[in-house]
Amino acid sequence: MRSTSQMVDRISISWYNKAVMTESFKRERPDGESDPTSSIDYIERLGGDAPEKRGIVGRSTAEDTKEDSYSSIDFIERMGEETPEKEKKVAKRVGGIPASAWGWAAGGIAAGGVLTIGRALEYALMGWELDSNGWPKIDKQSMAHVDKWHNKVAGIKG
Amino acid sequence: MLINGIIKWRGLRGNPVDENTLFSDEILRAFGLHDAPDEAKAEFLQSASEAILTGVVKKIEAQLPEDKQNEFLQLFERPTNDEELTAFFKTYVPNFKELLVEELTRFKSEALKHGAQKGQVDSSPEMK
Numbered sequence A: 001m002r003s004t005s006q007m008v009d010r011i012s013i014s015w016y017n018k019a020v021m022t023e024s025f026k027r028e029r030p031d032g033e034s035d036p037t038s039s040i041d042y043i044e045r046l047g048g049d050a051p052e053k054r055g056i057v058g059r060s061t062a063e064d065t066k067e068d069s070y071s072s073i074d075f076i077e078r079m080g081e082e083t084p085e086k087e088k089k090v091a092k093r094v095g096g097i098p099a100s101a102w103g104w105a106a107g108g109i110a111a112g113g114v115l116t117i118g119r120a121l122e123y124a125l126m127g128w129e130l131d132s133n134g135w136p137k138i139d140k141q142s143m144a145h146v147d148k149w150h151n152k153v154a155g156i157k158g
Numbered sequence B: 001m002l003i004n005g006i007i008k009w010r011g012l013r014g015n016p017v018d019e020n021t022l023f024s025d026e027i028l029r030a031f032g033l034h035d036a037p038d039e040a041k042a043e044f045l046q047s048a049s050e051a052i053l054t055g056v057v058k059k060i061e062a063q064l065p066e067d068k069q070n071e072f073l074q075l076f077e078r079p080t081n082d083e084e085l086t087a088f089f090k091t092y093v094p095n096f097k098e099l100l101v102e103e104l105t106r107f108k109s110e111a112l113k114h115g116a117q118k119g120q121v122d123s124s125p126e127m128k
Helices: A004-022 A037-047 A070-079 A085-095 A117-125 A140-154 B026-030 B038-063 B066-075 B082-092 B096-117
Strands: none
Touching: A085 A117, A085 B038, A085 B066, A117 B038, A117 B096, B026 B038, B026 B096, B038 B066, B038 B096, B066 B082
């Protein structure tokens, strides 16, 4: 028999995911932007943290049977769940700025183009060794190696 | 779990470099993507990169004076060249690199925790 806590979790997960998916509980901010945090606020008002804050992973019961790789989408969405579209657009543009603008690897070339901040982050996510400033180490030889590796293994296209 | 150790590489100084310190598929493994098609891996890495940058943008907004917050967002709403953007960053966000690394670290940490919960990676991973 499920405990009350478990039942609340399931209800919260289903409700939360439905709210997020349908955007039915978004509220309007004064500047007119929708605020996706309202669904979380609502769950908290019901008596607890949003499910993901308790480490519960999943979308809805109907999607529980889908492949595990879907959780990566959930994870990334959760990481940016409180972010209005405006900031997301800014983030995309920041990602396109050449890393050399910061004097980092001037002229550094990633597979098929200039090394951008976004691409550098992709490299760093894959464990590319960081230098003392916290940036991936870049030199001609390692760049060639990284590009070869990413094209072959990670599938990043230039 | 480290990448298979098949990559041989030597640093510029001629010192042998352990390839296992350079690349890791832990992040992909955390989401069960280590055996996924290349396209899925690339898509995930791109999305992850955007999520990190979104976190950076939020931090930038939080640290900017109120009158500069709008200027910051508006700067990206109109055609602006990279020089103009970086000039703004250098003036008002001198700690941009630090913010990037903070968010990158936070993302990796959360991702590896997620992987540990799912049993995909070691439960006490060290940051790579």
